[in-house]
Amino acid sequence: xxxxxxxxxxxxxxxxxxxxxxxxxxxxxxxxxxxxxxxxxxxxxxxxxxxxxxxxxxxxxxxxxxxxxxxxxxxxxxxxxxxxxxxxxxxxxxxxxxxxxxxxx
Amino acid sequence: xxxxxxxxxxxxxxxxxxxxxxxxxxxxxxxxxxxxxxxxxxxxxxxxxxxxxxxxxxxxxxxxxxxxxxxxxxxxxxxxxxxxxxxxxxxxxxxxxxxxxxxxx
DNA sequence: CATGAATATGTCAGATTTGACATATTCGTT
DNA sequence: AACGAATATGTCAAATCTGACATATTCATG
Numbered sequence: 001x002x003x004x005x006x007x008x009x010x011x012x013x014x015x016x017x018x019x020x021x022x023x024x025x026x027x028x029x030x031x032x033x034x035x036x037x038x039x040x041x042x043x044x045x046x047x048x049x050x051x052x053x054x055x056x057x058x059x060x061x062x063x064x065x066x067x068x069x070x071x072x073x074x075x076x077x078x079x080x081x082x083x084x085x086x087x088x089x090x091x092x093x094x095x096x097x098x099x100x101x102x103x104x105x
Numbered sequence: 106x107x108x109x110x111x112x113x114x115x116x117x118x119x120x121x122x123x124x125x126x127x128x129x130x131x132x133x134x135x136x137x138x139x140x141x142x143x144x145x146x147x148x149x150x151x152x153x154x155x156x157x158x159x160x161x162x163x164x165x166x167x168x169x170x171x172x173x174x175x176x177x178x179x180x181x182x183x184x185x186x187x188x189x190x191x192x193x194x195x196x197x198x199x200x201x202x203x204x205x206x207x208x209x210x
Numbered sequence: 211c212a213t214g215a216a217t218a219t220g221t222c223a224g225a226t227t228t229g230a231c232a233t234a235t236t237c238g239t240t
Numbered sequence: 241a242a243c244g245a246a247t248a249t250g251t252c253a254a255a256t257c258t259g260a261c262a263t264a265t266t267c268a269t270g
Binding site: 058062063064065066067077078079081082 | 257
């Protein structure tokens with residue numbers, strides 16, 4: 001955001017901050033969430049690539065449609081374990097997992 | 106193992122197999138465990154590099170010495186989440202995490 | 211715009227993971 | 241060998257995660 005715009009907003013009483021500041025995330029929390037979101041995006045991409053519905057994928061994973069939805073949303077109640085195991089279940093290799101994480105955000 | 110040695114053992118009544126066959130691990134379970142072990146080794150290496158005791162690291166992570174020990178042992182009751190968050194807490198970046206996983210086993 | 215299929219959201223009992231503690235074992239030093 | 245420091249192992253109540261279900265919302269297509 002440019003400095004002028006920010007000053008205009010602040011003059012009107014807005015507080016201008018970054019998401020991390022607002023949510024008070026530490027760097028490690030930020031990194032952790034980034035990784036989860038990275039994997040959840042990959043999960044969705046792969047499912048759509050395979051033309052599977054969330055229900056169909058859930059059946060493969062022995063999970064449920066609602067949990068797949070939450071996985072793809074990167075919901076806080078979804079563990080990295082579940083995301084990673086799901087990706088492996090879809091045929092992803094550890095090397096491919098490494099490539100996912102290597103992507104710059 | 107060479108074929109002769111294997112045949113000798115089998116003649117004596119031993120069953121020669123791979124760990125996966127013996128434990129009946131699916132490929133995705135194998136991959137998941139491999140990743141966990143990879144990260145646990147990295148955790149130990151980094152801790153030792155920093156000359157920290159398990160107790161000292163536990164204090165940093167707001168965890169306990171016994172849990173750090175279990176993390177480094179790759180124990181089944183330790184989640185990927187805990188391992189990854191611990192590494193991030195030690196200053197590892199997502200890119201460095203990717204490099205860890207890219208290592209061939 | 212209706213209707214059905216896909217996806218999202220909320221909830222919860224059961225399963226798993228957690229830090230903490232006690233105690234055992236290993237390891238380096240004297 | 242004896243000591244202390246570090247690490248390992250076992251256990252458990254509390255916290256977190258899970259699949260399942262009900263229901264709401266979104267989306268495509270006639």
